[in-house]
Amino acid sequence: MSSLRMTAGWWASAKVTLAAFAIALLIGAVLIAFSDEDVVETLPNLFTYPGDFFVAAADAIGSSYWAMLKGSLGSWHAIASTLERSAPLICAGLGVTFAFRAGLFNIGAQGQMTIAALIGGYVAFAWQLPAGLHLLCALVACLIGGALWGGVAGVLKAQAGAHEVITTIMLNYVAASVLLYALSKDAFQRPGSDNALSPQPLDTARFPSIGGVHLGVLLALLAAVLVWWVLDRSTLGFELRAVGANPNAARTAGMSTTVVYTVAMVIAGALAGLAAAMNVLGEGNALSPTLVGSIGFDAITVALLGRASPVGTVLAGLLFGAMSVGGVAMQASVGTPKELTAVIQALIVLFVAAPTFVKALMRFKDQGGGTTLLAKGWGA
Amino acid sequence: MKLEIRGLTKRFGDFVANDHIDLTIEPGEIHCLLGENGAGKSTLMNMLYGLLDPSEGEVLIDEVPRSFATPGDAIAAGIGMVHQHFMLVPVFTVAENVMLGDESVRGGVFLNRGQATERVRALSQQYGLKVDPEALVEHLPVGVQQRVEIIKALSHNAKVLILDEPTAVLTPQEIEELMQIMRELRDQGTSIIFITHKLREVKAVGDRISVIRRGRVVGTADPSTSEAELAEMMVGRSVKLVVDKEPSTRRDTVLQVEHLTVTDPRGHQVVKDIGFEVRAGEVLGVAGVQGNGQTELVKALIGLIRPDTGVISLDGNDISGHGPRRSLEAGVGYIPEDRSHDGNVGSFSVRENLILDLYRDDRFARGMALRLDDIATNAQERIEEFDIRTESDQTPVSALSGGNQQKVVVAREFSRPLKLLVASQPTRGVDVGSIEFIHRRIIAERDRGTAVVIVSTELDEIYALSDRIAVMYDGRIVGTVTPDIPREQIGLLMAGATDTGEERV
Ligand SMILES: Nc1ncnc2c1ncn2[C@@H]1O[C@H](COP(=O)(O)OP(=O)(O)OP(=O)(O)O)[C@@H](O)[C@H]1O
Numbered sequence: 001m002s003s004l005r006m007t008a009g010w011w012a013s014a015k016v017t018l019a020a021f022a023i024a025l026l027i028g029a030v031l032i033a034f035s036d037e038d039v040v041e042t043l044p045n046l047f048t049y050p051g052d053f054f055v056a057a058a059d060a061i062g063s064s065y066w067a068m069l070k071g072s073l074g075s076w077h078a079i080a081s082t083l084e085r086s087a088p089l090i091c092a093g094l095g096v097t098f099a100f101r102a103g104l105f106n107i108g109a110q111g112q113m114t115i116a117a118l119i120g121g122y123v124a125f126a127w128q129l130p131a132g133l134h135l136l137c138a139l140v141a142c143l144i145g146g147a148l149w150g151g152v153a154g155v156l157k158a159q160a161g162a163h164e165v166i167t168t169i170m171l172n173y174v175a176a177s178v179l180l181y182a183l184s185k186d187a188f189q190r191p192g193s194d195n196a197l198s199p200q201p202l203d204t205a206r207f208p209s210i211g212g213v214h215l216g217v218l219l220a221l222l223a224a225v226l227v228w229w230v231l232d233r234s235t236l237g238f239e240l241r242a243v244g245a246n247p248n249a250a251r252t253a254g255m256s257t258t259v260v261y262t263v264a265m266v267i268a269g270a271l272a273g274l275a276a277a278m279n280v281l282g283e284g285n286a287l288s289p290t291l292v293g294s295i296g297f298d299a300i301t302v303a304l305l306g307r308a309s310p311v312g313t314v315l316a317g318l319l320f321g322a323m324s325v326g327g328v329a330m331q332a333s334v335g336t337p338k339e340l341t342a343v344i345q346a347l348i349v350l351f352v353a354a355p356t357f358v359k360a361l362m363r364f365k366d367q368g369g370g371t372t373l374l375a376k377g378w379g380a
Numbered sequence: 381m382k383l384e385i386r387g388l389t390k391r392f393g394d395f396v397a398n399d400h401i402d403l404t405i406e407p408g409e410i411h412c413l414l415g416e417n418g419a420g421k422s423t424l425m426n427m428l429y430g431l432l433d434p435s436e437g438e439v440l441i442d443e444v445p446r447s448f449a450t451p452g453d454a455i456a457a458g459i460g461m462v463h464q465h466f467m468l469v470p471v472f473t474v475a476e477n478v479m480l481g482d483e484s485v486r487g488g489v490f491l492n493r494g495q496a497t498e499r500v501r502a503l504s505q506q507y508g509l510k511v512d513p514e515a516l517v518e519h520l521p522v523g524v525q526q527r528v529e530i531i532k533a534l535s536h537n538a539k540v541l542i543l544d545e546p547t548a549v550l551t552p553q554e555i556e557e558l559m560q561i562m563r564e565l566r567d568q569g570t571s572i573i574f575i576t577h578k579l580r581e582v583k584a585v586g587d588r589i590s591v592i593r594r595g596r597v598v599g600t601a602d603p604s605t606s607e608a609e610l611a612e613m614m615v616g617r618s619v620k621l622v623v624d625k626e627p628s629t630r631r632d633t634v635l636q637v638e639h640l641t642v643t644d645p646r647g648h649q650v651v652k653d654i655g656f657e658v659r660a661g662e663v664l665g666v667a668g669v670q671g672n673g674q675t676e677l678v679k680a681l682i683g684l685i686r687p688d689t690g691v692i693s694l695d696g697n698d699i700s701g702h703g704p705r706r707s708l709e710a711g712v713g714y715i716p717e718d719r720s721h722d723g724n725v726g727s728f729s730v731r732e733n734l735i736l737d738l739y740r741d742d743r744f745a746r747g748m749a750l751r752l753d754d755i756a757t758n759a760q761e762r763i764e765e766f767d768i769r770t771e772s773d774q775t776p777v778s779a780l781s782g783g784n785q786q787k788v789v790v791a792r793e794f795s796r797p798l799k800l801l802v803a804s805q806p807t808r809g810v811d812v813g814s815i816e817f818i819h820r821r822i823i824a825e826r827d828r829g830t831a832v833v834i835v836s837t838e839l840d841e842i843y844a845l846s847d848r849i850a851v852m853y854d855g856r857i858v859g860t861v862t863p864d865i866p867r868e869q870i871g872l873l874m875a876g877a878t879d880t881g882e883e884r885v
């Protein structure tokens with residue numbers, strides 16, 4: 001009976017997500033049609049030859065989405081790119097998810113990744129160590145860098161009550177500036193270059209490739225399993241979720257909100273650090289101001305779409321990774337701008353955030369309860 | 381207005397919370413609903429008020445079938461409800477709260493405060509609901525806030541007023557006043573549906589009584605029925621309304637409090653130089669009107685507030701300021717006065733709440749790993765033992781009825797060996813059958829040699845359990861007496877008279 005209840009809840013949110021995805025694709029299709037030159041050419045004659053318009057539109061939409069699908073999943077090579085692109089999204093998303101379960105809205109994955117990349121990157125290009133050991137050191141450096149930056153927000157929250165949304169946003173700016181500053185110093189500058197660019201990470205510090213994907217992908221999935229275990233099966237996760245859901249009752253039960261907030265942000269930061277490792281040690285990118293891109297922010301979206309559950313975050317990360325790889329392929333092969341995928345992603349999140357709207361659109365029967373405020377006896 | 385409920389049914393999944401309920405509320409009567417925790421009283425009221433959709437059945441108002449999709453519909457039909465958790469904006473005045481969402485007091489885009497104030501004044505005069513329309517809600521005591529809720533309902537012309545356990549959070553004085561207001565409303569033609577677990581109140585104001593058990597109406601009674609009979613109708617067996625207990629065999633001192641002083645966050649000294657001791661195998665009842673420092677005293681005892689000065693020693697070790705975890709580990713059990721605020725995590729399952737402060741115990745964790753099987757077994761045992769009515773042990777606690785939520789807290793605190801039990805309003809919102817059970821458990825705990833501190837605003841409860849009674853007034857213990865002294869004398873102490881009765885504060 002109880003498991004039925006849980007599956008019902010799970011299925012309900014999956015339904016909304018799938019519906020949101022479908023609606024977003026539909027709106028995306030309209031955008032594709034009207035940004036396609038062949039379709040636009042048929043418009044003046046829309047009322048005389050409406051058929052032309054529909055044929056052209058169907059052709060544009062079909063070929064764009066087909067290119068996207070093929071580019072992201074059509075071959076082993078495509079799948080490998082998708083996995084590698086998803087890995088940092090998954091890790092950073094897990095960081096946001098983890099903090100969220102402790103009741104903390106962690107906007108700081110971006111800054112945590114930046115600091116992690118800075119420290120880990122330095123180890124990766126500056127230190128000279130034997131292959132395995134070098135990778136290990138660089139990886140740990142990434143984790144420590146992220147944990148450090150996340151921990152700052154955690155300590156500020158726990159000790160001074162500073163709201164984590166404010167501090168993590170501010171720390172993002174600080175991290176970006178720290179990176180720029182470091183890149184202006186000789187220690188980080190690539191010799192013989194005037195650009196804000198560091199040397200390439202050494203090969204000894206790179207993730208080895210297994211079957212076409214780098215080891216980091218495996219680590220990302222392992223991290224997800226670990227996060228699931230900690231949240232669902234461990235005493236730490238129990239404390240974390242209790243503090244996130246009702247800090248007063250948690251404190252009364254002898255839990256320390258101070259410890260929980262700090263630990264949650266340290267671990268969230270370490271997960272963001274793992275995401276940075278995907279960039280630096282996986283792709284082998286040199287440090288530059290644009291290294292992290294917008295992964296730290298996309299992570300928030302991924303976690304939100306994944307309903308702050310580890311499994312959901314992995315699925316959402318894979319979806320976003322596939323769309324981003326597919327988008328590039330689509331632009332290359334049929335010329336539809338890859339920015340379209342960003343629009344679709346944003347729409348999905350928008351609809352997921354407005355479940356009532358999606359349910360109304362799709363005419364799902366609302367199960368009631370949920371958002372309705374129920375009057376109960378006192379204290380109920 | 382006549383309200384008729386016909387065959388109203390509510391199912392949650394397979395669970396039938398209301399099973400073809402038939403009930404008629406005549407105009408101008410106070411209709412009391414009695415029933416065990418989880419019997420379905422609140423569910424029925426939520427359907428009447430448009431908060432839940434009925435699975436079956438209909439509601440007739442003056443013989444006309446009506447259905448309410450939202451509370452707005454119910455209000456328009458003349459039904460008002462006072463929620464136990466008040467829905468007031470604390471930083472607004474009484475008048476502003478009453479006119480919230482009320483179009484009739486609008487002057488264009490502006491709010492007509494003057495008119496709203498007048499409305500409140502008129503209503504409060506008409507029904508004898510004393511309240512200052514210009515007072516800020518956050519400055520009002522609970523009892524007066526409740527009056528504001530009633531005025532709000534009346535200002536929407538409510539002809540049927542639902543009061544779901546309104547007295548659970550009131551002081552005896554406030555309850556008296558509320559009952560007076562209810563009589564006044566009835567005499568002016570408003571019908572009232574009154575839910576309570578206190579049989580004395582039912583007998584005092586009720587015109588008719590309906591008893592609900594496991595989702596069905598099992599009978600009606602009139603207020604002359606004896607409390608024992610009413611209790612039996614509710615629970616389906618005879619209930620002992622007073623616990624049997626042997627005189628306490630006092631042993632060594634377990635808890636020793638000396639010169640305890642506590643300041644609240646606003647800087648007021650709320651506990652003033654208190655000292656007392658509780659021995660093993662003894663129940664100390666702390667009586668007093670709500671808000672005389674009991675809350676802070678209790679929080680200091682279990683380490684949630686750090687006292688300014690003083691010593692709290694448990695078995696000779698000072699535990700003041702060590703935090704709740706140390707107290708828990710030292711063997712202090714705690715039943716907080718506000719279960720949803722401090723006692724349970726609403727979104728957690730019953731199973732998880734039953735180990736909320738025990739999850740570190742070797743019974744439930746191996747290193748960092750939770751022992752899920754043992755946690756599940758524990759839940760089954762506690763649910764069985766304490767008769768917690770829940771669909772399953774995976775149900776979120778917030779879906780349980782109020783009294784069953786309280787039983788979850790009580791069951792948890794009784795599932796480990798205790799040296800000291802601190803219980804604040806341990807039976808608030810709990811039905812008579814469960815009160816009997818919880819009281820018996822508290823006495824059994826005492827007999828096992830636990831020192832017990834009971835804080836309650838219910839004198840009945842204090843008398844039923846205590847071996848000694850300490851009366852608190854204005855942050856001090858103004859007298860410690862034995863339960864053989866008459867109620868009037870305790871009443872005087874609670875009002876601030878000192879032991880000798882001469883020095884009034
Ligand atoms: N949203 C819900 N989902 C599942 N079960 C529910 C829900 N709301 C109430 N219930 C169940 O319905 C039953 C009746 O609950 P209700 O709150 O009406 O009891 P009650 O008579 O008001 O009890 P109390 O005196 O303790 O307040 C309970 O067993 C409760 O667990």
Ligand SMILES: [Mg+2]
Nearest residue numbers: 376377422782
């Ligand atoms: Mg109720």
